[in-house]
Every structure is written in structure tokens, then in C-alpha cells.
Amino acid sequence: MPESPSPTHGFPGRLFVFEGLDGSGKSTQAALLGKWLQSRDYRVFFTEWNSSDLVSGVIRRGKKKGLLTPTTFSLLHAVDFADRFERTILPPLRAGYLVVCDRYAYTAFVRDAARGCDPSWVRTIYSFAPRPDRIFYFRVPVQVTLKRKLASRSKINYYEAGMDMGLSDDLQESYVRFQSRLRAEYERLAASDRFTVIDSTRPVEAIQSDLRANLKPLLDGFPTGARLLHDG
Amino acid sequence: MPESPSPTHGFPGRLFVFEGLDGSGKSTQAALLGKWLQSRDYRVFFTEWNSSDLVSGVIRRGKKKGLLTPTTFSLLHAVDFADRFERTILPPLRAGYLVVCDRYAYTAFVRDAARGCDPSWVRTIYSFAPRPDRIFYFRVPVQVTLKRKLASRSKINYYEAGMDMGLSDDLQESYVRFQSRLRAEYERLAASDRFTVIDSTRPVEAIQSDLRANLKPLLDGFPTGARLLHDG
Numbered sequence: 209m210p211e212s213p214s215p216t217h218g219f220p221g222r223l224f225v226f227e228g229l230d231g232s233g234k235s236t237q238a239a240l241l242g243k244w245l246q247s248r249d250y251r252v253f254f255t256e257w258n259s260s261d262l263v264s265g266v267i268r269r270g271k272k273k274g275l276l277t278p279t280t281f282s283l284l285h286a287v288d289f290a291d292r293f294e295r296t297i298l299p300p301l302r303a304g305y306l307v308v309c310d311r312y313a314y315t316a317f318v319r320d321a322a323r324g325c326d327p328s329w330v331r332t333i334y335s336f337a338p339r340p341d342r343i344f345y346f347r348v349p350v351q352v353t354l355k356r357k358l359a360s361r362s363k364i365n366y367y368e369a370g371m372d373m374g375l376s377d378d379l380q381e382s383y384v385r386f387q388s389r390l391r392a393e394y395e396r397l398a399a400s401d402r403f404t405v406i407d408s409t410r411p412v413e414a415i416q417s418d419l420r421a422n423l424k425p426l427l428d429g430f431p432t433g434a435r436l437l438h439d440g
Numbered sequence: 441m442p443e444s445p446s447p448t449h450g451f452p453g454r455l456f457v458f459e460g461l462d463g464s465g466k467s468t469q470a471a472l473l474g475k476w477l478q479s480r481d482y483r484v485f486f487t488e489w490n491s492s493d494l495v496s497g498v499i500r501r502g503k504k505k506g507l508l509t510p511t512t513f514s515l516l517h518a519v520d521f522a523d524r525f526e527r528t529i530l531p532p533l534r535a536g537y538l539v540v541c542d543r544y545a546y547t548a549f550v551r552d553a554a555r556g557c558d559p560s561w562v563r564t565i566y567s568f569a570p571r572p573d574r575i576f577y578f579r580v581p582v583q584v585t586l587k588r589k590l591a592s593r594s595k596i597n598y599y600e601a602g603m604d605m606g607l608s609d610d611l612q613e614s615y616v617r618f619q620s621r622l623r624a625e626y627e628r629l630a631a632s633d634r635f636t637v638i639d640s641t642r643p644v645e646a647i648q649s650d651l652r653a654n655l656k657p658l659l660d661g662f663p664t665g666a667r668l669l670h671d672g
Contacts, residue, residue, distance in 0.1 A: 266495055283565070284519050295507075
């Protein structure tokens with residue numbers, strides 16, 4: 209199952225990416241893994257895709273005023289990710305950290321494809337983002353994410369439901385249709401981009417245990433914080 | 441000299457683009473041409489590349505705080521142009537107008553290339569923008585634009601001088617170097633993209649007269665506003 213441990217990105221750090229639908233459990237697992245790696249004395253950098261200060265205001269205002277087309281929507285998210293990548297992900301990767309990413313460029317690929325952007329156009333835009341050492345994809349049925357969403361009593365977001373796309377006037381129905389599109393796109397990428405697929409319906413502990421086992425070959429011999437300090 | 445009058449973009453309108461360095465006289469000529477076309481009863485839409493409301497604030501703040509890398513700078517300008525293209529240029533082009541554009545995607549190509557972005561990456565991003573019916577390129581020596589700039593007593597802008605690129609500590613020297621880079625890139629595109637090259641050191645009236653003559657084959661038989669109204 210594990211690929212070659214030598215990274216294709218050429219940086220001294222390692223890049224572990226968590227992808228999947230909202231409600232797939234990937235954020236929980238990413239946070240648990242980050243803490244475990246820290247407890248093992250590795251130098252860990254954990255990052256989530258929250259909009260950067262640079263463009264979050266524009267995206268919010270653009271959405272509110274309905275000013276965004278699929279092209280501008282896609283490009284704004286690319287600015288957002290490029291900013292996050294260059295200022296947040298790249299420095300620790302260069303400095304030899306284990307970088308744990310809750311969402312990476314693949315989130316943009318599935319979202320933009322679901323909105324009708326040309327996938328090869330989108331991929332070219334994100335060509336500045338190197339291939340991670342691992343891409344964990346949390347596979348989950350859309351109905352399970354909906355159940356989790358409703359149980360958590362958090363409101364379904366307008367854009368998360370793809371309501372701007374006119375798939376259905378009903379929020380819940382639109383959510384299922386739009387998330388199903390995202391899922392289909394994730395499944396396509398899982399094959400083309402060699403995702404490490406995680407069955408997200410299993411117990412939290414079992415999944416976490418699998419993640420750790422999967423990363424073992426990449427971690428063997430990788431310097432811990434103490435050793436790095438000593439060497440420096 | 442004139443190319444085929446049938447547009448490659450497939451829209452009923454026509455797209456005339458004016459490109460060149462600041463101080464090349466292109467804006468003056470574009471405005472004169474627009475007025476002349478209107479006086480001939482054509483339906484004309486004139487547009488300049490001023491930052492759209494959507495991202496101008498972000499670009500300004502990003503510049504001020506030095507937050508922009510070449511990648512995010514380039515992507516933000518792409519959002520800006522995509523927004524302008526889809527909401528301002530495309531509708532009149534679809535409606536059969538003569539669209540006169542002071543700056544188009546080529547401005548982004550030269551600027552991004554001068555800042556070190558991969559030219560083919562940049563071109564792919566802008567692949568949503570169709571080839572215009574005419575691309576008038578106002579060729580001018582950089583020293584002439586500098587003289588015009590100094591004579592107008594308008595201050596040389598920090599970014600216009602490429603001061604963020606560390607070419608020189610001296611504003612004027614940096615301006616010459618950066619604008620020379622832009623010019624070299626324009627010259628490269630003039631050949632690859634079949635620009636209609638205008639010698640910008642000639643008198644205003646002579647240039648305008650040439651532009652009108654150059655466009656004649658594209659205008660012959662093109663419906664005027666009155667005729668369109670009658671037909672509709």
C-alpha cells in the first residue's frame with residue numbers, strides 16, 4: 209500500500225493531505241494524527257483551509273451580492289489557496305516539518321468541476337501546488353454526511369448545498385445533489401491521483417490506527433524535533 | 441494588412457483591443473476611435489481596465505501590506521479581468537456592439553511574465569478570453585514614456601516602476617528597467633499573436649487616421665445602430 213518514501217516535491221518536510229466531503233470525519237482524523245505525531249516528538253505543522261485574510265472578504269461580499277461566476281469563483285479560491293500555500297504550507301515544508309493539511313488543492317478541483325469549470329484549466333491554475341506524500345481520501349455516502357449534519361444541528365450552508373446552481377429549490381435536496389457531484393469528482397480523482405482511500409464509516413479509533421500504520425514507512429528514519437535541534 | 445473580417449470569437453459584435461505601455465498614447469487613440477465610431481452611428485461600447493469593485497480593495501491592501509507573491513498577484517489580476525470580461529465585455533459583444541478595449545488580457549501576459557510567472561501558465565488561466573478582431577499595439581521607446589510621465593508631473597507609481605522587484609533603489613531607474621521588461625514581452629507577443637503595430641511617436645491625427653483605415657474592412661457591412669433598430 210505505501211508508495212515510495214522519497215517525496216516528489218523535493219522539500220525536506222513531508223506533506224500529508226486529508227480530503228473528503230464535509231462530515232466525512234477527515235478533520236477529526238487530521239487533528240488526531242497531528243497530535244499523535246507531536247507526541248512522537250516530530251515537528252508538526254497543522255493547517256486547515258480557512259479563507260485567508262487576503263480574499264475572505266471579497267469571497268463573502270461576492271457571494272452575498274451574487275457577483276461571482278464559476279470562473280471568478282474558481283480564480284478567487286485559487287488566490288486563496290495560493291496565499292495559504294505560499295505563506296503557510298511552504299515555509300514549514302521547506303523547514304523540514306511534517307505538514308498535516310485539512311483540505312488541499314483537490315478540494316478546489318472537485319468544487320470547480322462540480323460547478324462546471326474545465327478540469328484541466330483548473331489543474332493548470334493549481335500547478336504551483338506539488339503532489340503531497342499522502343492524500344488520504346475519506347470516502348463516505350452523501351446520506352451519511354447529511355445525517356451527521358442534521359444531527360449536529362448546524363445549518364446547511366447555501367453554497368455547501370450548491371443552492372446558487374439551481375439544482376433544486378429545496379435546500380436539503382440541493383445539498384444531496386451537489387454533494388453527490390463533489391463525491392463523484394472525488395472518486396474520479398481517487399483513481400487518477402492515487403488517493404489512499406479510507407472507509408469513513410468505520411470507528412474513529414480503527415481509522416486512526418490505519419492512518420498511523422500507513423504512514424509508518426514515511427516516518428521511519430525521519431528526524432524528530434529533538435534530533436533536528438541536536439544536529440543544528 | 442487586414443485579417444479576415446469574420447471573427448474567431450463567434451459573437452455578433454467585434455472586439456478591438458488597445459495595448460501598450462503607459463504613456464504610449466493608446467488610451468487617447470482608443471477614446472478618439474470610440475467617439476468616431478459612435479459618430480458613424482455604430483453601437484459602440486468603450487471599456488478600460490480599471491480594477492473592478494470585486495477585487496480592487498484586496499489588491500490595494502495586499503500591495504500595501506506586501507502580502508502578494510507573483511502567483512497571488514497574477515491570480516488576483518486574473519479574477520479582476522475575468523470579472524471585467526464576463527460582466528462588462530461579454531454582454532455587449534453578445535449584443536452585437538463594437539467593443540473598444542483599453543487593455544485586454546495581453547496586459548496581464550506582459551506584466552506577469554515580467555514578474556517571473558510562467559507565460560504558459562498565465563495564458564492558460566486567461567483561456568476564457570477570446571482572441572480580439574484587432575489588437576493594436578502602440579510601440580514606443582521606454583525613454584519617451586518616461587519623458588511624457590515627467591512632463592505630465594504625475595508621480596511614478598511604486599508598482600508601475602516595479603519597485604517591489606528590487607531592480608533598483610532609484611524609482612526612475614527601476615521604472616526604466618521594469619518598463620523595458622514589459623516592452624520586451626510586448627514585442628515578443630507582437631510577433632506570436634499578430635498584433636497590429638502602431639508607431640506611437642507619430643502625430644495623433646496620423647495614427648487615428650491609420651486606425652480608421654485599418655478597421656475599414658471589418659466595418660464594411662457591419663450594421664449600424666439605426667439599422668439594427670430597424671431590423672429588430
